Amino acid sequence: MSITVKYFALLREQAGKSQENIDYRSGMTVAEVWQTVMNGDLPPDIKVAVNMEYTRADRGLDDGDEVAFFPSVTGG
Amino acid sequence: MKVEIKDSAFKPYEEIEHYQLSLQIQGRYGAVATFVGSMRDFNDDQQVSGMMLEHYPGMTEKHIEKICQQAMEKWTLLDVLVIHRVGEINIGDAIVTIAVWAAHRGDAMDACRLILEDLKSQAPFWKKEHAKGGDRWVKNNTSGYVRSEE
Numbered sequence: 001m002s003i004t005v006k007y008f009a010l011l012r013e014q015a016g017k018s019q020e021n022i023d024y025r026s027g028m029t030v031a032e033v034w035q036t037v038m039n040g041d042l043p044p045d046i047k048v049a050v051n052m053e054y055t056r057a058d059r060g061l062d063d064g065d066e067v068a069f070f071p072s073v074t075g076g
Numbered sequence: 077m078k079v080e081i082k083d084s085a086f087k088p089y090e091e092i093e094h095y096q097l098s099l100q101i102q103g104r105y106g107a108v109a110t111f112v113g114s115m116r117d118f119n120d121d122q123q124v125s126g127m128m129l130e131h132y133p134g135m136t137e138k139h140i141e142k143i144c145q146q147a148m149e150k151w152t153l154l155d156v157l158v159i160h161r162v163g164e165i166n167i168g169d170a171i172v173t174i175a176v177w178a179a180h181r182g183d184a185m186d187a188c189r190l191i192l193e194d195l196k197s198q199a200p201f202w203k204k205e206h207a208k209g210g211d212r213w214v215k216n217n218t219s220g221y222v223r224s225e226e
Contacts (some may be wrong), residue, residue, distance in 0.1 A: 009130055009202035010213045049200075052135035068132060074214040075129070075160065075201025076113055076172050076192060 001063050003028070005037055008070035011046070024063045031057040033067050046071065077148070077156045079140045081131060083163040088112045088173040091159055099177070101154045107181040109188035113172040115165050119214070125206045127214075129162045129171070132200040136160075143194040147176075150190070151183040158191065160201065193220075 001024040007015045015037075022036055030050065034042040034057075042048070042057050049068040050059055061067065078095060092110060117124055144156045154177040161171050174191050178184035196217050203214040 006132070008132055008200065009204070049132075049135060052132070052138050054139075054198075068135070070132070070200060071202065071213070072216055073196075073198065073200050074203045074217050075131070075199050076196035076217065 003033060003061060003064075004066045005033060006066065006068040008068065010071050011069050024061070024065075028061045029057065030055065030059050030061065030067055033061070034069065042069075047073070077141070077144050079137050079144065079158045080160075081133075081137060082159060082161055085166075085169050086159060086161070086173075088159070088170045091173060092157065092175045095157045095175070096177070099155055101177060105154050105177040105179060107178050107184035109176045109178075109181070109184035111172070111174045111188055111192050112170055113192075115167050115169045115171055117167045119205060119207075119218075123208045124167075125208075126167060127165050127203050127205045128211075129165055130202045130204070131160075131162045136200050139199050140195060143191055143198065146194075147187040147191050151178065151187045152180075153178045153183055153187055156187070156191065158195070160195075160199075162201070 002021045003024050004019060004021055006019045012018050022033065030048050031042045047070050048055055048057060051066050115127065140158050144158060147153065147156065157175040159173045161169065165171060174188055176184045176188045205212055205214060
């Protein structure tokens with residue numbers, strides 16, 4: 001029963017790791033994952049993805065989901 | 077359609093030609109719109125000596141494919157090629173290449189522009205520039221025009 005949490009770019013450097021696993025709780029949302037790992041509210045400028053699809057902070061999660069947090073993208 | 081992430085330098089025009097030769101659309105296309113984005117030696121009024129480009133393996137490819145699919149639904153296209161670099165990038169290196177084949181120029185050019193702008197605003201890539209004052213993460217892409225930067 002776990003969620004994989006991934007960090008990219010500046011967030012990866014600030015977290016000091018590129019990913020970690022946390023315990024899954026029934027009804028858990030993306031915002032609650034951020035609360036668990038960062039001890040604070042999810043800033044509005046942080047982008048979130050679940051299973052490699054953009055999503056919202058209030059999205060509910062399933063056991064085994066991959067949640068990613070990252071700053072604004074700057075490719076191209 | 078082909079979407080490729082490359083971790084080493086590539087020659088954009090050779091890639092476009094090579095891909096075009098592999099397509100079974102000879103005689104059907106009247107327009108090929110292409111875009112090649114390259115690494116500048118300046119940004120935000122600072123000298124830059126290179127950069128590191130990070131991506132989200134899996135999601136990046138999936139998201140660019142989705143952007144191309146949306147373009148193929150919006151316009152009448154024959155094929156699309158997108159190549160994007162990651163890793164350490166030197167001044168002058170190609171960063172991104174987009175090529176769109178269509179029967180008519182309007183479809184090809186409009187789709188090429190939309191794919192590029194959507195890629196720049198949505199595809200998970202992050203640039204960390206090696207600037208004179210030290211390494212720095214790029215916070216936002218430019219508007220694409222010199223005058224609006226003034």
